[in-house]
Amino acid sequence: MPHKEQPDFQDLLARGQEGDRRAIGRMISRVEASGVADHVMMQQLWAHIGRARVVGITGPPGAGKSTMTDRMVKYWRKKDYRVGVIAVDPSSPFTGGAILGDRVRMNDLALDTGVYIRSMSTRGQLGGLSLACSGAVSVLDACGYDPILIETVGVGQSEVAVMNVADLVLVVSVPGLGDDIQAIKAGILEIGDVFAVNKADLPGADRTARELHIMLSMNPELSADLPPILMLSAEQNKGVEELCESVEERFSLMQNSQELIMRRNRRLEKELMAYIQNRLYKQVLSPALANDSFESNVEAFRTNKRNPYTWAENILKQIQIEGSTP
Numbered sequence: 001m002p003h004k005e006q007p008d009f010q011d012l013l014a015r016g017q018e019g020d021r022r023a024i025g026r027m028i029s030r031v032e033a034s035g036v037a038d039h040v041m042m043q044q045l046w047a048h049i050g051r052a053r054v055v056g057i058t059g060p061p062g063a064g065k066s067t068m069t070d071r072m073v074k075y076w077r078k079k080d081y082r083v084g085v086i087a088v089d090p091s092s093p094f095t096g097g098a099i100l101g102d103r104v105r106m107n108d109l110a111l112d113t114g115v116y117i118r119s120m121s122t123r124g125q126l127g128g129l130s131l132a133c134s135g136a137v138s139v140l141d142a143c144g145y146d147p148i149l150i151e152t153v154g155v156g157q158s159e160v161a162v163m164n165v166a167d168l169v170l171v172v173s174v175p176g177l178g179d180d181i182q183a184i185k186a187g188i189l190e191i192g193d194v195f196a197v198n199k200a201d202l203p204g205a206d207r208t209a210r211e212l213h214i215m216l217s218m219n220p221e222l223s224a225d226l227p228p229i230l231m232l233s234a235e236q237n238k239g240v241e242e243l244c245e246s247v248e249e250r251f252s253l254m255q256n257s258q259e260l261i262m263r264r265n266r267r268l269e270k271e272l273m274a275y276i277q278n279r280l281y282k283q284v285l286s287p288a289l290a291n292d293s294f295e296s297n298v299e300a301f302r303t304n305k306r307n308p309y310t311w312a313e314n315i316l317k318q319i320q321i322e323g324s325t326p
């Protein structure tokens with residue numbers, strides 16, 4: 001069945017591919033607003049995506065992720081790539097100033113038409129932050145942006161989950177984190193493909209890099225192929241080139257070994273499963289639960305007037321009946 005938004009979308013896409021930021025912004029907003037990814041749009045995007053290299057950048061608050069992102073964007077701009085940036089702003093009050101900081105820092109980038117920067121909030125993403133982020137990546141990919149950098153603080157679960165959207169994850173550490181490397185969540189260490197010790201202009205960077213090396217060596221799954229650890233000072237623009245080259249090299253390796261394809265397949269499967277679950281919940285399960293909710297039965301369960309497992313079976317029965325109706 002033709003969708004009424006179809007011609008509108010083709011027009012937006014064509015304009016987005018020319019670098020029209022308003023058109024790109026509108027497409028991303030549509031992905032974000034729909035809660036579950038806008039399936040008509042995702043269907044139309046599918047034929048246009050798969051070229052962009054998606055780099056996730058994560059690390060503790062204040063590690064210099066935005067400063068690094070800014071430098072890395074400039075490196076790829078010099079090579080004439082059109083670069084996309086998705087900055088996932090942490091909603092925590094402690095880092096609430098990040099958006100403004102990012103804006104100020106990336107001001108000169110904002111004037112460059114070869115760069116598209118989008119802030120995305122952890123709040124208000126009905127279908128989940130990862131889904132919204134993945135939709136935004138697809139839009140940018142379809143519009144010809146490559147690489148696409150996603151910056152997020154490695155604190156909350158949803159922020160870390162965003163890294164699933166990336167092909168490659170860059171984990172940023174800095175000297176003097178108190179408990180040093182321990183301050184980086186173990187979960188983040190495991191997802192890193194390239195490690196950066198930023199603020200190498202400050203004392204203690206060597207030690208941080210050494211500790212990182214030891215921690216990574218202890219992981220038996222990695223011991224044969226330790227991810228690279230690079231030191232840099234984003235602020236002084238030292239070591240940024242080497243870092244970007246290392247990221248590019250990693251991408252070539254992943255391309256040659258089919259690792260990239262495997263990761264993308266896994267990601268697609270996860271995304272589609274999340275999408276199906278969302279739709280199932282929204283269209284099938286929530287109407288059934290609205291008629292006969294858990295809450296409305298709590299008292300009956302407690303007083304043995306109704307059995308909770310019978311209730312659950314009853315919900316399932318309703319779904320089957322409703323689900324099989326054409």
Ligand SMILES: Nc1nc2c(ncn2[C@@H]2O[C@H](COP(=O)(O)OP(=O)(O)OP(=O)(O)O)[C@@H](O)[C@H]2O)c(=O)[nH]1
Nearest residue numbers: 061062063064065066067095098153199233234235
């Ligand atoms: N000394 C030093 N300071 C740096 C370096 N890179 C960034 N900074 C400073 O560290 C502070 C935080 O930098 P950001 O780039 O905002 O860090 P962030 O990781 O994006 O921060 P959040 O998004 O709030 O988590 C700023 O004051 C930067 O100027 C560096 O290489 N050396």
Ligand SMILES: [Mg+2]
Nearest residue numbers: 065066098102
């Ligand atoms: Mg930042």
